[in-house]
Amino acid sequence: MTTAEHIPVATETRRLSIRAVVQNAGIGLALLLMIAFFSVASEHFLSANNITNILTQITINLILAVGMTFVILIGGIDLSVGSVMAFAAVVAGKAITLPGFGPTELIILAVLAGLMAGMICGIINGAVSAYWSLPSFIITLGMLNIARGAGLQISGAQTIYSFPFAFEEFGSKLVFGIPVVFLVALSLVVVAWFILNRTVFGRLIYGIGNNEEAVRLAGHNVFWYKVAAFSICGLCAGIAAIIYMARLNIASPIAGIGFELNAIAAVIIGGTSLAGGRGSVIGTLLGAFIIGVLANGLILLGLSDFVRQMITGVVIVVAVILDHYRAKYAGS
Amino acid sequence: MSLATPQPLLTVRDLRKSFGGIHALDGVSFDLIAGEAHALVGENGAGKSTLIKVLSGVHTFEAGEITLDGETFQPASPNAAKLAGIQVVHQEFNLLNDLSVAENISIEALPRTRLGLLDRHAMNACARTALDAIGLSDVDVTAPVRSLGIAHRQLVEIARALQSESRILILDEPTATLTERETNRLFDILSRIKANGVTVVFVSHHLDEVFGMCDRVTVFRNGKTIATEEIADVTPPDVVRYMVGRSLDETANTAPGPAPDAACALSVQDLITTANSTGHGISFDLRKGEILGIAGLVGAGRTEVLRAIFGADPMQAGEITKDGVRLTIQGPRDAIAAGFGFVTEDRKDEGLILDMPIAANASLVDLASVSRKGLLDFAEERRMATQGGARLKLKYGALADAVSSLSGGNQQKVVLAKWLASCPDILLLDEPTRGVDVGAKAEIYGILRDLAAQGMSMIVVSSELPELITLTDRVLVMAGHQIQGTLDRASYSQERILQLAYGQAAPTERISA
Numbered sequence: 001m002t003t004a005e006h007i008p009v010a011t012e013t014r015r016l017s018i019r020a021v022v023q024n025a026g027i028g029l030a031l032l033l034m035i036a037f038f039s040v041a042s043e044h045f046l047s048a049n050n051i052t053n054i055l056t057q058i059t060i061n062l063i064l065a066v067g068m069t070f071v072i073l074i075g076g077i078d079l080s081v082g083s084v085m086a087f088a089a090v091v092a093g094k095a096i097t098l099p100g101f102g103p104t105e106l107i108i109l110a111v112l113a114g115l116m117a118g119m120i121c122g123i124i125n126g127a128v129s130a131y132w133s134l135p136s137f138i139i140t141l142g143m144l145n146i147a148r149g150a151g152l153q154i155s156g157a158q159t160i161y162s163f164p165f166a167f168e169e170f171g172s173k174l175v176f177g178i179p180v181v182f183l184v185a186l187s188l189v190v191v192a193w194f195i196l197n198r199t200v201f202g203r204l205i206y207g208i209g210n211n212e213e214a215v216r217l218a219g220h221n222v223f224w225y226k227v228a229a230f231s232i233c234g235l236c237a238g239i240a241a242i243i244y245m246a247r248l249n250i251a252s253p254i255a256g257i258g259f260e261l262n263a264i265a266a267v268i269i270g271g272t273s274l275a276g277g278r279g280s281v282i283g284t285l286l287g288a289f290i291i292g293v294l295a296n297g298l299i300l301l302g303l304s305d306f307v308r309q310m311i312t313g314v315v316i317v318v319a320v321i322l323d324h325y326r327a328k329y330a331g332s
Numbered sequence: 333m334s335l336a337t338p339q340p341l342l343t344v345r346d347l348r349k350s351f352g353g354i355h356a357l358d359g360v361s362f363d364l365i366a367g368e369a370h371a372l373v374g375e376n377g378a379g380k381s382t383l384i385k386v387l388s389g390v391h392t393f394e395a396g397e398i399t400l401d402g403e404t405f406q407p408a409s410p411n412a413a414k415l416a417g418i419q420v421v422h423q424e425f426n427l428l429n430d431l432s433v434a435e436n437i438s439i440e441a442l443p444r445t446r447l448g449l450l451d452r453h454a455m456n457a458c459a460r461t462a463l464d465a466i467g468l469s470d471v472d473v474t475a476p477v478r479s480l481g482i483a484h485r486q487l488v489e490i491a492r493a494l495q496s497e498s499r500i501l502i503l504d505e506p507t508a509t510l511t512e513r514e515t516n517r518l519f520d521i522l523s524r525i526k527a528n529g530v531t532v533v534f535v536s537h538h539l540d541e542v543f544g545m546c547d548r549v550t551v552f553r554n555g556k557t558i559a560t561e562e563i564a565d566v567t568p569p570d571v572v573r574y575m576v577g578r579s580l581d582e583t584a585n586t587a588p589g590p591a592p593d594a595a596c597a598l599s600v601q602d603l604i605t606t607a608n609s610t611g612h613g614i615s616f617d618l619r620k621g622e623i624l625g626i627a628g629l630v631g632a633g634r635t636e637v638l639r640a641i642f643g644a645d646p647m648q649a650g651e652i653t654k655d656g657v658r659l660t661i662q663g664p665r666d667a668i669a670a671g672f673g674f675v676t677e678d679r680k681d682e683g684l685i686l687d688m689p690i691a692a693n694a695s696l697v698d699l700a701s702v703s704r705k706g707l708l709d710f711a712e713e714r715r716m717a718t719q720g721g722a723r724l725k726l727k728y729g730a731l732a733d734a735v736s737s738l739s740g741g742n743q744q745k746v747v748l749a750k751w752l753a754s755c756p757d758i759l760l761l762d763e764p765t766r767g768v769d770v771g772a773k774a775e776i777y778g779i780l781r782d783l784a785a786q787g788m789s790m791i792v793v794s795s796e797l798p799e800l801i802t803l804t805d806r807v808l809v810m811a812g813h814q815i816q817g818t819l820d821r822a823s824y825s826q827e828r829i830l831q832l833a834y835g836q837a838a839p840t841e842r843i844s845a
Contacts, residue, residue: 200703203692210685217644217682218696218750219668277687 026322027271027286034290038297045300048177055182056247058292060085060240062185062285064263065270066192067122067236069284070229072267073196075209075276076129076136078230080143081237082259084121086252087151088241091117093160093251096167103164110167114245115238121147122234126227136230144260151253160251171246181243188239192281205229209276265312266291269319271326290315341366341531342387342405342500347396349382356382357393358555364500369522369532371542371563374552374575375795375830380535382555384502388420389413414440417499421489421506427477434459434473437492462491466521483514487521494525501525502533507541519545537629539568539834551575569827572834576797576826589805589821590621590784595655597622597789598641598758603650605636608813613650616808616815618758618789623780625804626793627829633813634793635677638760641791642674643667654758668697673751675744677762677793683747686736690728691717693735693746698753720749724779741765741772748779759783762793777803797826811835 038045064081071078092114096106121143129139173180196202204225207215216222240259245251270287272279291312298308340363349357357379364370372380385391387398389407398405400416407413413420427436434456435442443454459473468487477485486506493501503522507515522545526532536542542549543563550560551574558574597620602613614637618624626634640647643661652659654670661667667674676682684693694717695702702713717731724745728738735746744765751759764780765773780803784790794800800807807819809832816832 198708199706200699200708201706203699203708207685207688207692207696210687211681213682214685214696217642217664217674217676219663219665220699221665277685 026326027269027283027290031286031290031293034293034297038293038300042297042300045297050296050300052174052177052179054292054296056179057296058288059179059181059185059247060244061259061262061266061291062182062288063188063236063240063243064259065266065284065288066185066188066281067233068260068263068267069192069270069272069279069281070196070205071136071233072264072272072274073205073209073276073279074226074229075212076226076229077264077274078122078125078136078140078233079260080121080125080140080147081233081240081263082256083144083147083151084118084234084237085241085244085256085259086254087121087147087154088114088117088238089245089251089255090151090155090160090253092241092245093163094154096163096245096251097160103166106164107167110245111242114241115235118238118241119231119235121237122231123227125234126230129230130223130226148253155251155253157253159253161249163245163249167246168249171243171249181247184239184243186285188236189281189285196281201225201228206277209273209278211277262291265316268323269316271319271323273323274320287319339402340364341401343397343399344383344387345397345399347383347386347393347398349386349391349393355555357386357396360396360552360555360557362550362557362560364531364533365548366499366531367526367529368547369526369534369545371546371549372533372535372552373537373539373542373549373571375797378552378575379555380552381504383552384420384504384533384535387413387418387500387502389418414496417497418502419493419496419498419500420502421486421493421504423504425485425489427485427489429478430476432474432476433463433471433480433488436477436488437462437473437495439492440496458495459491462495463488466491466494467524468521483510483517486510486514487518490518490521490525494530498530500531500533502535504535505537506534507536507538515541537834539571542571543568568834569831572827572830576830589623590619594619594621596620597655599651599653600637600641601651601653603637603640603652604648605633605640605813606645606648607636608633608648610813612814614810614813614815616818618791620789621784621787622806623784623790623792623804625800625807626791626810627795627797627800627807628810628833630795632810632833634810635762636813637810638674638762638791638793641667642672642760644674668754668756671755671757673697673754673756673759675747675751675759675761675764677766679743679747683750684735684743687734689732690721690726690735690738690746691731694720694749694753697750701753716753717749720753721745723752724749725775739769739772741768741776744768744772744776748776752783757788759788759790761790763795764792765794765796765799773799797829800829801826809833 044050064085068078068081092110095113096110098106098109101109125136125140125143128134129136171181175183196205204215204220208222208225212222244255266287267279267284268274268287269290270279270283270285272283294312294315295308298311299305343363345361347357347360348355360379360383372383374380382391386393387407389410389412392408405416407416407418428439437459438455443451443458445451456473463469463471463473466487468484468491471480471484471488477488480488490501490503506518510518522532534542534546546563548560548562549566549571551558551571553575596617598618600617601615603615604611604613616624626637628634636645639645640650641652641661643663643666652661659666659670661670664674680686685696691713695713702709702716714731721728726745726749727742735743738746765776768776780790792800792804801824805821807824807829809816809819809829811833812835816835819828
């Protein structure tokens with residue numbers, strides 16, 4: 001039995017055991033059961049319209065959760081992504097409503113500004129927490145407030161709107177019923193998977209989460225990798241901000257409140273260990289789907305949003321308990 | 333000495349305890365006479381700490397008998413031991429640093445008012461009495477423990493131990509972190525405690541202290557008690573001889589060793605590590621192809637020297653010259669680039685990424701050669717791991733198995749493979765065979781000797797004297813962050829090394845004085 005279930009290795013030499021398959025497929029199986037249940041319980045659930053809905057709804061959370069996966073894999077946490085997303089949206093909103101430019105220029109400018117804003121917040125989170133070896137929980141809690149305040153200050157607490165038509169069109173465009181924005185999120189999952197599984201960078205992200213000292217003594221610059229993980233998380237918040245603007249055609253400084261918790265939930269449900277070093281972005285994809293499908297299905301069943309919130313909470317706790325047992329069996 | 337009372341307070345008969353396959357206690361017998369100061373001495377891992385843990389109810393034992401006051405004694409928990417009057421002051425402090433001295437002293441039974449609230453007045457008064465009793469009237473009971481120096485913390489811990497009814501006070505290396513003046517004060521206090529009828533058990537690596545304050549001494553070796561003697565009847569060299577054992581199994585290094593004219597590979601000048609507060613550094617040279625051992629007790633500063641050379645910790649001062657070129661090493665990265673490798677003491681904490689596959693651990697130092705433009709080349713990684721594994725006779729199921737699935741010896745081989753992958757010319761090894769079985773040990777020694785014969789130079793820190801004697805060409809003995817002496821292979825003996833390590837640089841003179 002190998003405990004290296006989530007750790008990238010060449011598949012040819014990986015020994016398969018029934019238990020390993022069950023463990024990897026566990027989250028997927030839970031998702032399938034959930035989908036099966038809602039399909040039976042509600043006739044609307046599997047309709048093309050509703051599927052489009054679900055995919056649209058999970059897009060933002062999925063993008064934030066992909067970035068969060070990097071941070072949690074190194075044993076950190078980023079509580080600021082919701083606020084950073086709003087801040088990036090405000091910055092991009094200011095850029096996209098500048099006078100005197102054509103629509104194409106404005107869109108390029110806004111996208112660059114939004115991504116930069118998110119990434120800079122992430123670099124600050126990573127640099128401060130890694131340089132002084134401070135818990136990222138506290139540093140990103142600080143950034144949560146700083147970014148929120150900055151967004152409100154820059155926007156004068158006003159929602160920014162009236163964007164170029166092409167931008168709004170991108171936000172609502174469908175390809176075979178699949179929202180383009182979801183495809184953007186999905187491609188981020190693929191890129192993140194590739195980085196984590198096929199690159200030296202990804203290998204060391206896992207390594208740092210497992211045993212930072214061993215990685216440091218092997219001559220690698222742990223500080224740099226930590227900053228990189230947080231800046232990827234910030235960059236994803238910036239991407240989420242652009243998608244959010246394109247979908248809703250506004251840039252609101254009070255957007256994204258509490259989004260960090262959903263992103264963390266998706267990562268944890270997806271089987272990534274909060275202690276770091278173990279997990280996968282594919283798990284995160286499934287985790288985001290579980291949260292999205294659950295929310296959508298419960299609403300279709302006519303349950304109130306309050307009940308939905310309670311059930312989501314239970315799912316998070318159960319996922320962590322299951323992960324506890326999984327880690328224990330994997331260790332034996 | 334007045335040891336006329338023949339009735340012992342505590343007797344231990346043929347005590348046995350093992351962890352996994354390792355016999356930590358393998359026949360321990362001794363007794364304590366009420367009111368005596370009794371020293372327990374022996375090398376690291378000889379069984380002293382395990383015995384203390386059994387007596388204080390932390391561990392249970394498998395065979396043997398303990399009696400206290402003539403009745404069978406088998407403490408099921410630390411609390412049970414405390415109730416029986418056995419108090420332990422551990423090597424690592426168990427104080428709550430942010431609480432006051434008084435709160436720490438009373439923590440086991442905090443006084444309450446009738447309303448069930450904390451009775452601060454009673455608590456402080458109680459603490460005052462406890463501190464005064466051991467002559468610590470200069471310590472403010474309301475001060476937080478954090479504000480006290482190490483010595484005072486130690487004494488507060490003793491005051492706490494004596495707070496409850498105690499008949500036996502066990503001190504596990506109480507002077508390890510104390511200065512000489514603080515040590516003297518501790519001894520004054522201990523003799524007062526003894527005068528009050530408390531039996532003191534004293535574990536120490538410093539034979540001077542043992543001879544200065546104890547009535548009797550029991551020597552441990554390999555989990556057994558070798559002898560119990562009246563201090564008046566023995567000399568420090570006698571005790572060292574007991575610790576080593578009379579039959580020295582000489583499995584000496586028969587490899588030729590470096591040529592006498594081999595070039596100097598590494599020169600360390602006046603190196604002062606951050607843990608070294610003496611202000612005096614150490615200097616030594618390492619020749620090409622030489623295996624240099626560093627012996628010494630825990631806390632002598634051996635590991636710190638390796639870590640400083642490798643850049644794992646900063647150094648206060650010192651110069652490192654390799655192959656005639658002065659190096660500035662800012663961190664492990666620079667050290668690796670300069671041709672160093674570092675097999676760390678604790679493979680679980682510092683050496684391996686346990687959850688990761690064998691292949692990924694083996695390539696951790698030299699990721700550059702198993703990747704192209706940042707992309708991992710898994711085929712190349714497997715090829716390298718297979719090659720490295722074959723070279724070290726690594727036994728494994730599949731390279732993709734987590735390294736945690738391997739035995740201790742094979743895990744250590746993965747650590748070696750990792751460092752050998754970057755082809756270092758100087759390998760630093762800290763306790764290279766700790767937790768490794770005998771067969772694998774011999775294999776690792778063979779591998780290291782082969783590497784040395786090919787010109788690799790090594791510095792080996794080890795607490796196992798047979799290991800140093802078997803493996804090395806020359807041994808530095810350290811104590812108190814200083815080199816106490818250097819022994820060549822011709823003059824190797826466990827006794828000589830131990831004498832130097834215990835600061836008994838000239839034992840014969842001392843005895844005649």
